[in-house]
Amino acid sequence: MRLKIEKTGARAWDEAHLKELFSEGFPEFVTADPLVKNYIGRVREFFAGLDLMLVDEDGVPVASGWGVPIRWDGRPESLPSGYTEALVHSVEGHERGVAPDTLVICGAIVTPSLKGRGLAGETLKALRAAAKDAGWERVIAPVRPTAKARYPLTPIETYMRWTREDGSALDPWIRTHERLGATLLSAAPASQTMTGTVAEWERWTGLVFPESGDYVIPEGLTLLHIDRESGEGVYREPNVWMRHR
Numbered sequence: 001m002r003l004k005i006e007k008t009g010a011r012a013w014d015e016a017h018l019k020e021l022f023s024e025g026f027p028e029f030v031t032a033d034p035l036v037k038n039y040i041g042r043v044r045e046f047f048a049g050l051d052l053m054l055v056d057e058d059g060v061p062v063a064s065g066w067g068v069p070i071r072w073d074g075r076p077e078s079l080p081s082g083y084t085e086a087l088v089h090s091v092e093g094h095e096r097g098v099a100p101d102t103l104v105i106c107g108a109i110v111t112p113s114l115k116g117r118g119l120a121g122e123t124l125k126a127l128r129a130a131a132k133d134a135g136w137e138r139v140i141a142p143v144r145p146t147a148k149a150r151y152p153l154t155p156i157e158t159y160m161r162w163t164r165e166d167g168s169a170l171d172p173w174i175r176t177h178e179r180l181g182a183t184l185l186s187a188a189p190a191s192q193t194m195t196g197t198v199a200e201w202e203r204w205t206g207l208v209f210p211e212s213g214d215y216v217i218p219e220g221l222t223l224l225h226i227d228r229e230s231g232e233g234v235y236r237e238p239n240v241w242m243r244h245r
């Protein structure tokens with residue numbers, strides 16, 4: 001398949017194609033981080049050039065990936081705490097006129113019928129090329145390990161080090177990054193913080209939460225904490241910081 005890279009904002013896309021592309025992959029609660037809601041509009045406005053589509057011969061978008069630029073000194077200790085803080089740093093840095101030197105790859109998605117064929121890798125390569133063109137030295141990613149939801153009780157620090165017999169990462173999405181030469185930097189145990197009322201969490205998960213406590217939720221990478229007294233639920237999503245060559 002011959003694929004072309006286009007900027008997502010460069011043209012209008014067929015609604016049905018977009019719907020198909022984004023139809024599978026993320027649970028509903030993934031957008032429930034209030035800090036992200038506060039910054040995502042400016043991210044889209046400031047960094048539209050880092051939102052890319054992979055398009056097939058017929059002009060159909062088959063994969064998408066995006067990122068934000070930050071200034072980072074390369075030390076693990078000074079990494080943002082995860083996805084959300086990377087967005088905050090990128091927007092605030094841009095507003096203060098700080099010159100970025102690092103691309104943070106924030107997300108990628110492949111159309112359901114073409115998963116498992118390396119398209120995500122092509123998307124990551126396109127983003128890395130964009131960083132190179134911009135003259136940024138480093139490329140990092142708070143990777144959302146796609147198979148972690150099968151092990152919601154395992155700490156991310158443990159999970160991220162699990163390997164298969166051939167020595168490659170057990171998690172398929174960590175593995176895709178590794179295949180492109182990326183290495184583990186550190187765990188990001190609270191990469192995002194999703195909050196909602198008990199009623200919202202019941203709607204997002206299809207479960208009921210009769211008592212306060214921790215719950216395993218569908219597609220949750222870790223546990224949801226419900227506090228019936230305040231009427232709130234909090235879920236802190238663990239990711240893994242990786243660095244590309």
Ligand SMILES: CC(C)(COP(=O)(O)OP(=O)(O)OC[C@H]1O[C@@H](n2cnc3c(N)ncnc32)[C@H](O)[C@@H]1OP(=O)(O)O)[C@@H](O)C(=O)NCCC(=O)NCCS
Nearest residue numbers: 025107108109110115116117118119120144172173175176
């Ligand atoms: C994660 C994702 C982007 C990977 O894209 P991809 O193009 O399928 O990636 P790859 O082709 O490199 O495959 C990665 C692994 O997925 C596994 N895989 C194979 N077929 C698959 C399928 N139909 N569905 C899901 N995963 C599959 C394979 O094990 C493969 O690893 P391996 O070749 O080392 O065994 C894609 O599955 C996706 O869009 N998921 C939903 C959104 C998401 O979670 N994005 C990442 C967080 S932002």
